[in-house]
Amino acid sequence: MLDLHNNLKFSRGISPAAAVTNDTAFVSQVIDRAGFDAVEFVWIAGSIADADVTFTVLVEESDTNFSGSAVADADLLGTEAGAAPLFGSDDKVGKIGYKGTKRYVRVTITPANNSGNIFLAGVWVLGNARSLPQSTQIV
Numbered sequence: 001m002l003d004l005h006n007n008l009k010f011s012r013g014i015s016p017a018a019a020v021t022n023d024t025a026f027v028s029q030v031i032d033r034a035g036f037d038a039v040e041f042v043w044i045a046g047s048i049a050d051a052d053v054t055f056t057v058l059v060e061e062s063d064t065n066f067s068g069s070a071v072a073d074a075d076l077l078g079t080e081a082g083a084a085p086l087f088g089s090d091d092k093v094g095k096i097g098y099k100g101t102k103r104y105v106r107v108t109i110t111p112a113n114n115s116g117n118i119f120l121a122g123v124w125v126l127g128n129a130r131s132l133p134q135s136t137q138i139v
Contacts, residue, residue, distance in 0.1 A: 006133035013041055013107065013122030025110040026120055030066045033103050037128035040077070040097045041107045044123075045089045049116025055084040056110050061102035068106060075100030085109065085120070 013028040033039050041059070057080040060068030073079065077097025085094060098105050111118060126134075 006135050007127065007129065009036065009126040009129065009134045009136070009139070011124040011126065011139055013124045014043065014109075014120060016121040017119065023111050023114050025108050026122070028107040028122055028124070030062075030104050030106045031124040031126070032065065033105065033126065035130050036126040037130070038097070038099075038126065039105060040095055040125040040127070041083075041105075042093060042095045042123050042125060043083075043085065043109060044093045044121050045085050046091065046119030048085065048087055048090050048118050050111075050114050050118075051087055051116075053087045053114040053116070053118070054112045055086070056080070056112070057084045057096065058108045058110070059096060059098060060106050060108070061098070061100050062104045063102055065104050066106065068104070071098065071100055071105075 011031055014026050028041065031039060059071040059076060059080060061071045062068040075098060077099055080096065083094050083096035
């Protein structure tokens with residue numbers, strides 16, 4: 001039987017934001033990878049009102065919780081540029097993975113030239129758990 005349910009753990013990344021009408025960054029919760037060998041950050045966008053807003057994504061890592069530094073491109077699955085929402089990313093989902101060795105990771109998504117509303121949320125997906133099952137349904 002194929003069982004994804006008991007092999008993944010999900011954690012809050014960015015709480016759903018009702019709207020942001022400036023260039024304030026969306027900073028994720030720091031994820032603690034203890035007990036997991038794989039991590040992915042997934043964002044979901046609702047309506048993006050500004051037709052020329054741009055976004056940058058920054059992934060940071062740390063051995064402590066948290067004095068992070070930028071993750072080397074070789075330790076990413078995908079690219080930060082490829083994971084950045086676009087002004088036309090209404091109702092889209094994006095992702096970026098981390099394959100480095102640091103225990104703590106966070107993601108920052110920063111809009112620029114934004115004068116409209118942005119609806120965004122994010123979640124951490126942890127996999128390759130060293131202890132199974134990962135059956136908790138609400139975290």
